[in-house]
Each structure stands twice: as structure tokens, then as C-alpha cells.
Amino acid sequence: MAVLQAVSLLALVGSAMSVDLASYALPFTGSTNGGNTFPGVSWPMGMVKLGPDLYTGSDSYSGYQPTGNFTGFSMLHESGTGGAPKYGVVSQMPVMGNISNPLADHSATRAAPDASEVGYYKSSLGSGITVELAATDRAGLYSYKFPCSGPRNVIVDVSHVLSSYRGQGLEQHYLGGSITVGEDGNQTRYYGYGSYDNGWNRAPKWNVYFCGYFDKEASYKTFLGDGNNAGSTLVQYSDAHDVSSTARLGAIFTFKAKNVQSRVGVSFISTEQACQNVNNQIPAGTSLATLRSQTRDVWNSQVFSRITTTDTDTTNLQLLYSSLYHMHLIPTNKTGENPLWTSSEPYYDDIFTLWDLFRCTTPLFQVLQPVAYEEYVRSLIDVWRNAGYMPDARSSFFNGATQGGSNADNVLADAYVKGVRGKVNWDDGYAAMVKDAEVAPPNNNDPRDTSGSTKEGRGALPDWLAHGFITPTFGRSVSRAVEYSVNDFALYQVAKGLGKTSDAARYLNRSHFWRNHWNPNSTSLGFSGFLVPRTVTSFLAQDPLTCGGCYWGDYYYEALPWEYSFNAHHDIDTLMALCGGPDNFVDRLETFFNHSLFNPGNEPSFTTPFLYNFVGRQDLSVLHSRSVAKQYYHPTPSGLPGNSDAGAMESWILWVMLGLYPMTGQTTFLIGSPWFSDLTIDLGGGKKMHITTSGGSDTAYYVQSLKVNGKVWDKAWVAWEDVFAQGGEMAFVLGPDPVNWATGEFPPSPASEFNRTASVSEVLGVLPTP
Structure with missing residues (x-):
């Protein structure tokens, strides 16, 4: 993709916005109360979404839950999906102590609430380990801080997936894979692939390839389970460097160092491409702080800067940019x-x-x-x-x-x-x-x-x-x-x-x-x-x-x-x-x-709240859309009215805040009431859409009058050509009481051959036939 293409990170250094709009985007927004958003680290529409996987006995759709035990930190997730979880693959799990069974003994409690911001994620485990995460488009960085004493391990479980407990036959299955481990210069490298199926879309077998590096010396051993997806009784450890099987498999890496970093790339084509992805996007020696800064730069320059405002209301800014953030997590490019x-x-x-x-x-x-x-x-x-x-x-x-x-x-x-x-x-x-x-x-x-x-x-x-x-x-x-x-x-x-x-x-x-x-x-x-x-x-x-x-x-x-x-x-x-x-x-x-x-x-x-515009009651569209928005939407973990649906909820609130609503398949946009006194939308190609309001407040939000491109406007709608095709301006005057300002032409009803005042019998008398 030309705009959000995976590019050399170094090319992005120094291009950060003068205002760090990413500070207003709160990744935990919508992550609880059924919102199922992904709070980990990702680029806009990035292939890698690196974050924690938690087990509570219920479905963890994005991997994250506010309670439960960590079972891994994996590279691929989705955000705001339902039905059944998808992905949760290419996992690492840090574990202290001697490991008797890596397929059964590797969960961890939470010692403190997780921390997240755009470009950075942190988990504190009950074992005393701190996990910090950063990512690019197709690679991720794990940073581990282990306690002073005891064996320090990282388990790579190729068979790890997000499980489903709904009993609908949508649960994912591990089908087989391979892992190869060894030394690569002064780094420890592992690579291989896993095969999986199912999830919310009932997909057949697919493969993901991985290539990971640890920056500290490690001893390692591979392992095999006694079955494929469900088997967890350990069959054997092995010193073999190359293991392939339909049984559950992986490797344990043990470190003397207290601080360890791991770079991992993924690909759906080959292990070679996975290695290229990680080495191109996270070269050896790249720091977590550098990745955090570069990721924020990507979000600021490619997403958040698309909508800017001079307003300073923190809650509104957090809702605006948090919604933009979650709207851009999927689809995946x-x-x-x-x-x-x-x-x-x-x-x-x-x-x-x-x-x-x-x-x-x-x-x-x-x-x-x-x-x-x-x-x-x-x-x-x-x-x-x-x-x-x-x-x-x-x-x-x-x-x-x-x-x-x-x-x-x-x-x-x-x-x-x-x-x-x-x-x-x-x-x-x-x-x-x-x-x-x-x-x-x-x-x-x-x-x-x-x-x-x-x-x-x-x-x-x-x-x-x-x-x-x-x-x-x-x-x-x-x-x-x-x-x-x-x-x-x-x-x-x-x-x-x-x-x-x-x-x-x-x-x-x-x-x-x-x-x-x-x-x-x-x-x-x-x-x-x-x-x-x-x-x-x-x-x-x-x-x-x-x-x-x-x-x-x-x-x-x-x-x-x-x-x-x-x-x-x-x-x-x-x-x-x-x-x-x-x-x-x-x-x-x-x-x-x-x-x-x-x-x-x-x-x-x-x-439905905007249909009043079709009957000359634009004030009621404003009343009901704003009432719903203020009641159900907040920049908090429980701040969505239900499942995000991959950003659908967030895009609805964004349109409400902009004061417009699209009629898909038509060029019509129904007019609401903007939340900001001054807002600019960058339409690309040098085109801008500028929206201003005067007289507005939390109690004064009804439209009193409107000018579009400097002309007095008396319609409760605008067309794509009016304000988006080449840019445009909309200047609202708002007040506390409804005013019948939209006295002009009603919004189009392009499929209708009947007048809105036709009788029911007239319409039903000529019902369409194949």
C-alpha cells in the first residue's frame, strides 16, 4: 500500500509531528465490557499485532483480558472481532525456574495492571518478570527483565493459539509445524512455521512462518508433545536443532543474562521472508525506545494528522484519536x-x-x-x-x-x-x-x-x-x-x-x-x-x-x-x-x-438517528445522535456500547463528532452537529475540509445556521462534490434551542419512484416482481 507501506524505519526518523497526537490515543479504549479491542502494539493496518494472550475460561478475542493468567505474548491478533478468536500465534512466554512441562506449566499471574500507549506495551508478571513490547509492520520486539535469581527461560510454543470455549466448532486448531534453532554470529536464532485452521471464519489450513533472534547467549532444547492440538503430556526433550511434527512442538531458551531482547519477524510466504522482514524493519541493536518513537511517528503522520483541531478539551481529543487508532488496526495490509x-x-x-x-x-x-x-x-x-x-x-x-x-x-x-x-x-x-x-x-x-x-x-x-x-x-x-x-x-x-x-x-x-x-x-x-x-x-x-x-x-x-x-x-x-x-x-x-x-x-x-433529516427535523437527528454518543462512548476501557466490530463503533462516533453521516452507495452526507470549534480534515493531494462552529457548548449544540463554502446553506445534507471531492468549508452557528434552518430540498431518495406522501395502497398496488 502506497500510504501505509512497510518501509525502512530509518526513513521515518525526524518526521514526527510537532504535536504528539499519539498521546491522546488510548489503546485500552474499548478493551473491556465486550469491546474486544486490541491494546497491544501495531502499525496502522500492520500485519504484526504484538500483545498478550490471557486465559480466563472465556474467549479472548483480541488476546487481551483485564483478568486471568498470561499464556503467551504472540505476534498476530485482530481487534474488535467476535464469533471466535483468531490467531494468537508465533508466541513467546517468559518463565522462571525449572520447567517440567512447557505445554502445561507456563502461565503467569499479573502483578500489576498492564500499561499501554501507542507504540509500547508493558506487562508485569507474578513471577517477577517484566515484559515490554514494540513492533513494526511485519516484525516485533520483546524486551524481558528477569529477576536476579533462578533459571530464566523463554518458551517458544509453535502450537500456541487463542482458544475458543463457546462450543460452536469455531475453535482454532494447530495442525503441525517445525522449528530450527542455532547460533547466528553472537545471536541465538530460531525459525520455522506453524499450520492452523478455523476461527471465526471457518478457514481451512494456513501457514505462518517466523524468524526470531535473541540478543543474549542461550542454551536451548526442543520439545515434542504427545498429540497435536490438545496433547499436553510431554513426550521428550531433544537437543535436535531441527524438529518437524504434527505433534505440539517448540523450544525452551535459557539465559544467564537478566535483560534479554528478542526480535521476531513473520511472513505468510517463507521463513526466508520472515527473516528479511525482521532484519529490514528491526535491525540488530534497535532499541525499544527507538521503535516506540518511530511507531508513534507513523501513527501521527499517517493517521492522526488526518484530523486536527485547535480545541483543547482532553476528553474529546482522547475519544477522537482513540477512535481513529482502533479504526485503523484492521483490515491487515x-x-x-x-x-x-x-x-x-x-x-x-x-x-x-x-x-x-x-x-x-x-x-x-x-x-x-x-x-x-x-x-x-x-x-x-x-x-x-x-x-x-x-x-x-x-x-x-x-x-x-x-x-x-x-x-x-x-x-x-x-x-x-x-x-x-x-x-x-x-x-x-x-x-x-x-x-x-x-x-x-x-x-x-x-x-x-x-x-x-x-x-x-x-x-x-x-x-x-x-x-x-x-x-x-x-x-x-x-x-x-x-x-x-x-x-x-x-x-x-x-x-x-x-x-x-x-x-x-x-x-x-x-x-x-x-x-x-x-x-x-x-x-x-x-x-x-x-x-x-x-x-x-x-x-x-x-x-x-x-x-x-x-x-x-x-x-x-x-x-x-x-x-x-x-x-x-x-x-x-x-x-x-x-x-x-x-x-x-x-x-x-x-x-x-x-x-x-x-x-x-x-x-x-x-x-436511524439521522433519518429525521429526511423529514425536516434535523434538530432531532442532532438530539438523538448526540444523546447516544454521550451515553455510550467514552475514552475508557469500557467506553464502547458493545463489540468494536473491527472499528465500526469507532467510525460511527467519529462521524457524529465530525457532524456528518454518510449514506453508503450515494453521494449524500446527512448533517449533524460538530463537537469541535475548529477542525481540519486532510483529504490528501493538498485538499482540505475545514469545519468550524461558533456558540457551541455541552448544552448549546443545535444548528442555528450553516454556510457551506461561504454560501448560506438551507439543506440538511451535503454531497460529496460539495465538501470532499475538492475540499471545502462548513461554518456552523450553534445554540441551545432548535431552529428550523434546514428549509430547503430534502435529502435524495434515489431509488424511489413514489412520493413520500403516496398512500400505502398505491405503493403496495405495484409491488415489484422478478
Whole structure:
């Protein structure tokens, strides 16, 4: 990747920001209370994420937990993922004393809370050992301080992985590996590989190669267990320098020195490339302090400097930069490290998941990292070229965990309508979208839902093509119908832009299929009309306040019927008509919030606070979005409303703080209320977006008036071309009371052929058909 490419660290020395914005980014933000963020050390989208692995008897999704025992410090992690842990491989574990069984006797308690800042991590073990960590893009540095007396050891356990205890068959397995140890000049070196499978995306076998150096003289011995993933009874120690087996294996290194450092590189291609990565990025003699400084420089120059402000409110600054930090941890840029095919295209992995990310994260990714974003789009298309389908989720080089629609389609459409061209082959991009829309993927027989593929594509496509709706033959039938409609709208947008007129008309019609699930007689809390399950001939009874288990085999996924019934964001005018017109739409939204139906921790609710902009009540969008943000988001370990979802939560709060909200697949941004008096977004290429507010405070946040690029603005939305394409300015005046300033044109509803005041019978009288 051109912007965040792994480069010589020495080239970055001296380029640090004059203001160390990294000091405001708190890596522990969202690491507890189910946020599952990774608090260890990493570069932006770096392959290496070096941090601790802890055992509590429950899943440690990012490796970290605030309680429990350390079982290792490993090189690869993800951040904010769910389902089941992934990675936790290439591990080292420091241990005092004689070791009788390195596969059973190497956990350690915590002597003090861990410490973390951008570029640095520290753990104090109950054994008296201090572990300090630093990292680059593809290598990591361990620094150990051992107590004065007793044997000092580091265990390298090739079979170490993050375990899962949920009983869903998603647990990772060690499948085999090798380790070779020996002297390399005045250093002790080890290298080899491990093979693993499974995790949240049910991946088949994949390999990671490693190459590590200790800076102090060590004695060492290899070991083998009596089985592969589960075996822990020691079979033998060995003085052999080269061991390969499907049994658990590793090596113990014992030191006389009290202070020991270890440099380790990883690769998915070869041990030779792993050694190149560590020696290029962390040459022998590199200090921990140097790496810390250089990593902070990378974050400051490539991420934090994208958004700057003259405001000094510490809490707001910490929330801003902590959110930027966690939003940039994954996906992982593995360009040059893809073992499956040879390509000149970039390669991005560890995508968790576009179902979570397409609403807020990928639009913000385009704004803040336009070069990387174009590469990301190219990578999605290249996966289709070589693996058959674009991913909705992907990790360890394998698609998996498609929760709803084929949401890579939405990402491509969003990029297309906002002018991303560059090196993107849009003929191929559109062909990849058509594959999603027209070819049902083979069923991968996921036990969570055996009705259709959860690996990729649209598993319920047969019903969609045959009926224009989805029956309970397929899991998640209603929520999939909403998402397939949005996916088809994405195809319409790109087909229209490419001049494919007949395709555009077809997919525009298909984008209306969500209406076939609308039961006007379904009632809840005094309102009529909701999206419900149906058979070929009739609607099924459904309480809009319940969704069963909200899981893979149910009608709705991770949200209530109330929530999904607001989610046809491309067809809002029609939705408004089905809800009884604009006034009823406002009343329905108010009931939604007054009855606490908004779920801040699940993405189907993300856009709902901003829908008031479509009906002339921008003040209520500000009221509810800010209320949710202030209640659920804080720069603290428990400061997220749920799982980070790989930065999805963080990108939502960032948009709220900026005072805008994206409508993915469209050029529309709904206007909120900025949190800062003066804020600049670096758009790249010398372009800037400047946002100012006057009169604002914690109690005065309603928009009184707005100028865009110096002109009085009376619309509750702006377009990409207004403020992002070439940069722009937005100047807000804020106050304590609502003002009806947005009297101009309503935000577009690009898929709607009905007026928002059309009758329900008029809309339902012409339901779309395949």
C-alpha cells in the first residue's frame, strides 16, 4: 500500500509531528465490557499485532483480558472481532525456574495492571518478570527483565493459539509445524512455521512462518508433545536443532543474562521472508525506545494528522484519536504476503466484516486514506478474480462469516459514485458484483445455518431470483431481503455509471424487493406496517418487538423488526409513504427512541438517528445522535456500547463528532452537529475540509445556521462534490434551542419512484416482481 507501506524505519526518523497526537490515543479504549479491542502494539493496518494472550475460561478475542493468567505474548491478533478468536500465534512466554512441562506449566499471574500507549506495551508478571513490547509492520520486539535469581527461560510454543470455549466448532486448531534453532554470529536464532485452521471464519489450513533472534547467549532444547492440538503430556526433550511434527512442538531458551531482547519477524510466504522482514524493519541493536518513537511517528503522520483541531478539551481529543487508532488496526495490509496467487494487485485480509463496516467505516476510510482505500477496493476485486467471489468477511486468506448480503457490492458502489477510478478495473469490479447478484454460491453447510452458504455471495439468492422475496427456507430471511435490496441498488449505481442501461433498470427494480416483505397489517406500539417473514403465499405472524434469537437461523440477524424496518436507506421516500407519510414517520422515529429500541451496539441501528433529516427535523437527528454518543462512548476501557466490530463503533462516533453521516452507495452526507470549534480534515493531494462552529457548548449544540463554502446553506445534507471531492468549508452557528434552518430540498431518495406522501395502497398496488 502506497500510504501505509512497510518501509525502512530509518526513513521515518525526524518526521514526527510537532504535536504528539499519539498521546491522546488510548489503546485500552474499548478493551473491556465486550469491546474486544486490541491494546497491544501495531502499525496502522500492520500485519504484526504484538500483545498478550490471557486465559480466563472465556474467549479472548483480541488476546487481551483485564483478568486471568498470561499464556503467551504472540505476534498476530485482530481487534474488535467476535464469533471466535483468531490467531494468537508465533508466541513467546517468559518463565522462571525449572520447567517440567512447557505445554502445561507456563502461565503467569499479573502483578500489576498492564500499561499501554501507542507504540509500547508493558506487562508485569507474578513471577517477577517484566515484559515490554514494540513492533513494526511485519516484525516485533520483546524486551524481558528477569529477576536476579533462578533459571530464566523463554518458551517458544509453535502450537500456541487463542482458544475458543463457546462450543460452536469455531475453535482454532494447530495442525503441525517445525522449528530450527542455532547460533547466528553472537545471536541465538530460531525459525520455522506453524499450520492452523478455523476461527471465526471457518478457514481451512494456513501457514505462518517466523524468524526470531535473541540478543543474549542461550542454551536451548526442543520439545515434542504427545498429540497435536490438545496433547499436553510431554513426550521428550531433544537437543535436535531441527524438529518437524504434527505433534505440539517448540523450544525452551535459557539465559544467564537478566535483560534479554528478542526480535521476531513473520511472513505468510517463507521463513526466508520472515527473516528479511525482521532484519529490514528491526535491525540488530534497535532499541525499544527507538521503535516506540518511530511507531508513534507513523501513527501521527499517517493517521492522526488526518484530523486536527485547535480545541483543547482532553476528553474529546482522547475519544477522537482513540477512535481513529482502533479504526485503523484492521483490515491487515498483506500486500506481498499472499501465498495463494501471484498478482500485481494489493492484498488486504482480516476483513471483519463488511456487514459491520460498509455503513460508516469504509466511507470514512475513503476520506482519510484515499490511496489505501483505492487499494482496498482493488484487493476486493482481485479476490473475486482468484477465489470466485468478493468477500463479505475474510481472514487467513479465506472468505467466511457472511452474515447478510454481499456487502462488498455496497463498498464498490460507494467508491464508484464518489469518483474512485485510479487503477481500479471497473469492468472487473462490476463483473464481481454481477457474480454476487446472479450466481448462488455452493452451500458450505455451516452448522449455524445450513440453509445456504455463509462463506460468500448471497446464500438465499434462489428465492430472491424466483420470488422477489426470501422465504423461511433460508435463515435470516427478512434481514437478508433488506440487505439484498441495498446490494442490488449498489449494482444499479455502478451499471448506470458504466452506461449499462438495461442492467441498471433491472437492478433498480430488484432494489425494491424489500417492499415484498412489508405487511401493512403488522402492528406495534400504535403503528402499522413492518417488515415480516413470509411464505410464497402469505405473511407470517411476527411481533415487531421480538426477533427470536436474532441469530443465524432466525428471521432477523442482530436486530429487531423495528430496526430493520428503517433500513431501506436507498428508498426512504417509499418507506416514508408506507409508514403513513412524513408526520407519522417522525412519530415512529420518536417512539423508536422513547421506547429504547435503538441498539447502539449493532449496526442496523447506526443510521436511524439521522433519518429525521429526511423529514425536516434535523434538530432531532442532532438530539438523538448526540444523546447516544454521550451515553455510550467514552475514552475508557469500557467506553464502547458493545463489540468494536473491527472499528465500526469507532467510525460511527467519529462521524457524529465530525457532524456528518454518510449514506453508503450515494453521494449524500446527512448533517449533524460538530463537537469541535475548529477542525481540519486532510483529504490528501493538498485538499482540505475545514469545519468550524461558533456558540457551541455541552448544552448549546443545535444548528442555528450553516454556510457551506461561504454560501448560506438551507439543506440538511451535503454531497460529496460539495465538501470532499475538492475540499471545502462548513461554518456552523450553534445554540441551545432548535431552529428550523434546514428549509430547503430534502435529502435524495434515489431509488424511489413514489412520493413520500403516496398512500400505502398505491405503493403496495405495484409491488415489484422478478
